[in-house]
Amino acid sequence: MEKLRKKLYSIIFEADTRSGKLFDEILLAIILLSILLVVLESVAGIRIKYHLPLKILEWSITVIFTLEYFARIWIVDKPLRYIFSFYGLVDFFAVIPTYLGLIMTGGQSLIVIRAIRLLRIFRIMKLSRYTRAGRLIAGALWHSREKISVFIIFVLTLALIIGTIMYLIEGEEAGFTDIPTSIYWAIVTLTTVGYGDLSPTTGMGQFLASIVMILGYSIIAVPTGIVTASLLRTKENYNTQVCRHCMLEKHDDDARFCKRCGASLEE
Numbered sequence: 001m002e003k004l005r006k007k008l009y010s011i012i013f014e015a016d017t018r019s020g021k022l023f024d025e026i027l028l029a030i031i032l033l034s035i036l037l038v039v040l041e042s043v044a045g046i047r048i049k050y051h052l053p054l055k056i057l058e059w060s061i062t063v064i065f066t067l068e069y070f071a072r073i074w075i076v077d078k079p080l081r082y083i084f085s086f087y088g089l090v091d092f093f094a095v096i097p098t099y100l101g102l103i104m105t106g107g108q109s110l111i112v113i114r115a116i117r118l119l120r121i122f123r124i125m126k127l128s129r130y131t132r133a134g135r136l137i138a139g140a141l142w143h144s145r146e147k148i149s150v151f152i153i154f155v156l157t158l159a160l161i162i163g164t165i166m167y168l169i170e171g172e173e174a175g176f177t178d179i180p181t182s183i184y185w186a187i188v189t190l191t192t193v194g195y196g197d198l199s200p201t202t203g204m205g206q207f208l209a210s211i212v213m214i215l216g217y218s219i220i221a222v223p224t225g226i227v228t229a230s231l232l233r234t235k236e237n238y239n240t241q242v243c244r245h246c247m248l249e250k251h252d253d254d255a256r257f258c259k260r261c262g263a264s265l266e267e
Contacts, residue, residue, distance in 0.1 A: 009075045012068070013242040027068070031126050034061045034094075062098040069095055077245045090126055140230040147226050155190065155219060162186040162212055169205045174198075192216040 011019045040046050041054055069091045073079045082088045163183030170176040175198050176185065185198045189212045200206050242248070243258040243265065257264055
């Protein structure tokens with residue numbers, strides 16, 4: 001039994017072996033298919049015409065993901081650590097909506113069921129586990145989190161100040177009925193979205209709007225530069241081994257023991 005667990009562990013949690021790569025490729029295809037089903041099911045014409053095939057495919061995929069989820073729990077040494085890890089929660093949300101749809105029945109709960117079933121879109125987050133590029137971008141975003149957080153706070157503060165000034169300049173007559181509405185206009189203008197539902201009419205307001213529009217380009221450029229710089233500094237020299245004891249990923253290629261708990265990676 002222990003030999004089977006080790007074999008399944010190398011297939012499911014690691015992609016260095018031929019069987020592990022094949023498992024990942026098959027699971028990727030199933031994930032993409034399940035996402036396509038969620039999208040198609042939201043189209044009324046397709047949902048009505050192909051209800052039975054969609055239902056059969058959905059339940060087949062749900063069963064596969066359920067077996068995968070429980071297999072992961074069975075083969076790790078500390079199941080709770082996996083269950084409450086990021087990917088453990090993603091795997092859980094990938095399967096639970098379909099089962100909840102069976103429990104929650106009745107006309108009044110139809111909207112709730114629909115919302116729960118749409119949670120299946122969480123399956124797309126499973127993709128990042130199997131793509132090197134996804135892990136690289138996620139790592140860059142994580143390393144840049146402090147700078148991005150400071151930048152977002154700065155943008156929100158700037159929107160608050162600009163919105164308040166625009167409220168004082170334009171007033172309720174021009175549609176800037178209150179400060180929250182003016183802040184909404186500032187955010188829309190700063191991000192260069194420009195819905196056009198609100199626009200200044202006075203010369204001073206238009207001058208301020210012009211400054212905000214120019215600032216908008218830097219608003220887009222700054223976070224892009226932060227993440228790009230982090231990507232350039234990030235070097236991924238890791239393998240796909242996952243520690244069975246503490247579930248730590250990204251070990252060095254020559255690592256023989258886990259750098260968190262010290263457990264052997266060659267068991």
